[in-house]
Amino acid sequence: MRYSEAEAAYLWLCACTGLDERSCVSVLREAHDPAALFAGFPVPGTEKRDRRGEAEKFLASLEKKGYFALTLLSDDYPENLKNIPDPPLVLYGAGRRELLKSRKFCIVGSRRAPAGAIAAGKRMAEEISRHLTVVTGLAEGGDSAAIAGALAGGNLICVLPCGLDKCYPAAHASLKERVQKAGLLLSEYLPDDGATKYAFYARNRILAGLSEGVLVLSAGKKSGTLITASRAAEYGRDVFALPYGLGVEQGEGCNELIKKGAFLTTEAEDILSLYGFGGEAHTEMQLTGEEARVLSALKEKGEAHLAELAEALEMRVYEVTAILSALEIKGAAAKVGGNRFAAV
Amino acid sequence: MIAKIVCYALNGLDGVPVEVETDVNKGIPAYEMVGLPDTAVKESKERVRSALKNSGLLFPINKITINFAPADIKKEGASFDLAVAISLLKASEQLVGATTDGCVFLGELALSGDIRPINGILPILISAKSHGFSRFIIPADNAKEARFLSGAEIYPAHTLTEVVRHLMGTLTIAPLETAQYAPHASAGGGADLKFVKGQPVARRALEIAVAGGHNLLMVGPPGTGKTMLARCLPTVMPDLTFAEALEITKIHSVAGILGEEGVVTERPFRTPHHTATTISMCGGGNQHVRPGEISLAHGGVLFLDELPEYKRATLEALRQPLEDGVITVARASGVYTYPARFMLCASMNPCPCGNYGSKDKVCTCTPGEIRAYRRKISGPLLDRIDLQVEVDNVTYDDLTAPGMCESSADVKARVEVVRAVQRNRFAEDGISTNAEMGESEIERYCTLDADGDKILRAAFERMNLSARARGRIIKVARTIADLDASEYILPKHVFEAVSYRLFDKLG
Structure with a gap:
């Protein structure tokens, strides 16, 4: 990776001086051309240091780990992100850099997402990722659903609340690796920075800033995903949300968003058509007669226990078990816990 | 002299x-x-x-x-x-x-x-x-x-x-007359499936487990009758043959727990507490080497209630006997081998608070807590448990519903038929149940048609199943097909078998 003189100086300022973001911005503004930093432009606390040497060392360490750094000067710094009030000065990335130029769409969900929303999110992420790059976090629940779907469909960017070396939650280390291989990891933090409380809040602005729109799979009343949605609204991006029934705690935030004008979304087409990708032949799910019968009974009830369905259909419980398992594999139904199922 | x-x-x-x-x-x-x-x-x-x-x-x-x-x-x-x-x-x-x-x-x-x-x-x-x-x-x-x-x-x-x-020669003691062994229909301490209300899914899993000799894990909130269901297991298992009874009697006799009868006529049902040590589970001891719980459960059921509460080392020690059916204990005084072919039945809550997936109650656990709770049971152990099934919350209506459900005797009759089918099938292989099949037997007796293979492939992609799960699913599908009196494994059998891999799906 080649960095221009200006980029290298810029990265030295942001990564090696330990100055906070606001000071970096004011230094950059005063210096006009970042390259001036290497020519001895005064930076507090760095009077006698080998600036160029430090910068080279830092860039070499990035190179060694296979990371790249993106500054506001870079050609491929995403245009959408540049337009938000407080774009990150530097983004560190690992994986497929070319995804930065693609059109992006953000899918997020709370960690405690209901099984139905996870299944739906997976399916929608898969379809959307065939046309747009899916942007999401790395958390359990909704984020993981989006990742699983997008990994199957194609393009994916994950934005981390910590440095690229770290993984939060730690249990998703292998997932992180898969994303790095198949997609792109982004972070505004130095590679060895850990996650802080504030970082999640800040990360959500990047999620919203990168994307043309945000789909919220699930959100409680005080869910952090609502921050992503409200940032998106501030930046003038589209907000989509799955609808929830009354009294479903994990969906109260989604319903609130819809009340405020978010698009009510039940399938990927609702989103894709808005971005000009609709109209293509929807592959009909291949269902046998019995499967169709069980599915229609399930849709009628919304959510039902195996035994309830068996009684309504006058079938044996284990026969219904087998058919629901088939529907689950085909992605038409989801287990919501305690042997209860819901249509997706 | x-x-x-x-x-x-x-x-x-x-x-x-x-x-x-x-x-x-x-x-x-x-x-x-x-x-x-x-x-x-x-x-x-x-x-x-x-x-x-x-x-x-x-x-x-x-x-x-x-x-x-x-x-x-x-x-x-x-x-x-x-x-x-x-x-x-x-x-x-x-x-x-x-x-x-x-x-x-x-x-x-x-x-x-x-x-x-x-x-x-x-x-x-x-x-x-x-x-x-x-x-x-x-x-x-x-x-x-x-x-x-x-x-x-x-x-x-x-x-x-x-x-x-x-x-x-001044007194003649009459020699003992040889007694005829008569199997005792397992009383199971009064347990019978007919007293279990509701739970159609768990009942079915129980039947499959016993029919094919599979191990069973029941996941469900507290107070849903997991223990009650487990106690019914011996009542649907086939009667003990004389040879089996003799072997079990030997073990119980050595352990000194033989009852009044003098011979074991019922399948054992052992429920070691979760504070059990590895030694008490597997056998051992310093002075007197005694058979452990897994040997006392030989021929019957080892029921581990609240599986994640057991010590990890104790659970891991079960892996080898689960495969081999024997446990070898080496001590300073010698090396002892005890038979340990038992059916493992375990139960656990879905999460630490017990309400995960419940319809009416709110689960207060974080995803991290749930993951940590489930991780207490290692993959290799879960791998040896073919059937993982959710047990439902019992509703008030279920409890007061009139009429009896199917009794243990009815289920047992079906189990005996399926066991006979398996004995015939494996006559030359030295095994007697589907659960014992190795790779070569699976290849020989469990051919999937193109459709069945396609289903499995789809299931793997959709549900993120582990590669190890494949053999398990096929074995269970074989037992389900046997219960269905079908010579071939049909797609519906595979579908049903997939539904009993709860933990693979949770990922």
Whole structure:
């Protein structure tokens, strides 16, 4: 990776001086051309240091780990992100850099997402990722659903609340690796920075800033995903949300968003058509007669226990078990816990 | 004069012949015991002395040397008392004319001269018979257990006097009559599937598990009847055959937990508490090596309630016996092998608070907590549990619903049929249930048609199934097909089998 003189100086300022973001911005503004930093432009606390040497060392360490750094000067710094009030000065990335130029769409969900929303999110992420790059976090629940779907469909960017070396939650280390291989990891933090409380809040602005729109799979009343949605609204991006029934705690935030004008979304087409990708032949799910019968009974009830369905259909419980398992594999139904199922 | 009397020591489940040699010499009165006797054996001196005196016999006041041969194995317990007493009598010429050759003496003595029962009588008799012995004198209290051995003269004796008079020919003890083994329809402590309300999914899983010899994990909130369901397992398992009963009786006899009946007629149901140590689970011990819970559950059910609460090391120790059906315990005193072919049935909550996936109650656990809770059970162990099923919350309506559900007897009838099908199928393979199939058997007996293969492939992609899960799913599908009386594994069987891999799906 080649960095221009200006980029290298810029990265030295942001990564090696330990100055906070606001000071970096004011230094950059005063210096006009970042390259001036290497020519001895005064930076507090760095009077006698080998600036160029430090910068080279830092860039070499990035190179060694296979990371790249993106500054506001870079050609491929995403245009959408540049337009938000407080774009990150530097983004560190690992994986497929070319995804930065693609059109992006953000899918997020709370960690405690209901099984139905996870299944739906997976399916929608898969379809959307065939046309747009899916942007999401790395958390359990909704984020993981989006990742699983997008990994199957194609393009994916994950934005981390910590440095690229770290993984939060730690249990998703292998997932992180898969994303790095198949997609792109982004972070505004130095590679060895850990996650802080504030970082999640800040990360959500990047999620919203990168994307043309945000789909919220699930959100409680005080869910952090609502921050992503409200940032998106501030930046003038589209907000989509799955609808929830009354009294479903994990969906109260989604319903609130819809009340405020978010698009009510039940399938990927609702989103894709808005971005000009609709109209293509929807592959009909291949269902046998019995499967169709069980599915229609399930849709009628919304959510039902195996035994309830068996009684309504006058079938044996284990026969219904087998058919629901088939529907689950085909992605038409989801287990919501305690042997209860819901249509997706 | 030197006298030799044969008795038996236990090594695992096998009896080892021990010769008690007694030499009575003139000299300063002394009593020496050699040949690696432990404290209980050494103390036999006082018991034997009093018993002889109180039976009107003489304890020789000479230099007495008693040797236990072979000298290299450790002799434990009080079961040598009778043999020591008889050999003393013989060496001091109080049994002139009596034939003791080819006769095995077993029993502990009371000070009064009464003979007390000992542990492990059946395994000893079986081993001794295979070693060519055919006459036995045993404690009368062990008669119930011993009467299942045929082709041997077994004399149950109450007192030392009785034994002496029997040997001298002045009294005839009637030999035991061989009893016919009659399997007992498992009472299971009154458990029966007909009392289990609702739970159609778990009932089905239970039937499949027993029919194919699969292990079972029930996941559900507290108070949903997981334990009740588990207790029904022995009631739907096929009756014990004589050979099985004998083997189980041997183990229980060695452990000293044999009931009044003298023989095990019901399939064991063991429920070790979750504080159980690895040793108590697998067998072992310093002085007396005893079979562990997994061996006591041999032929029956080992029920582990609240699986994640067990110590990790204890659970991991189950892996090898689950595969091999035996446990080998090595101790300083020797290496012991106990059979341990049991059905594992475990239960657990879906999350620490127990409400995950519940319709009415809110789960207060974080995803991290749930993950940590489930991670307490290792993948390799879960891998050996073919059926993982969710147990529902029982509603008030279920509890008060009139009428009985299907009874254990009905389910058992179906299970017996399917077991017979499997016995025929595996006649040449040395196994008897679907669960025991290895790779080669799966290949031979479980061919999936193109559709079935496609389903599995789709299931793998959709549900993130582990590669190890494949064989398990196919085996369960085979059992479901057997229950369906279908020669081939059809797509619906595969679908149903996939639905019982709960944990693979949770990822």
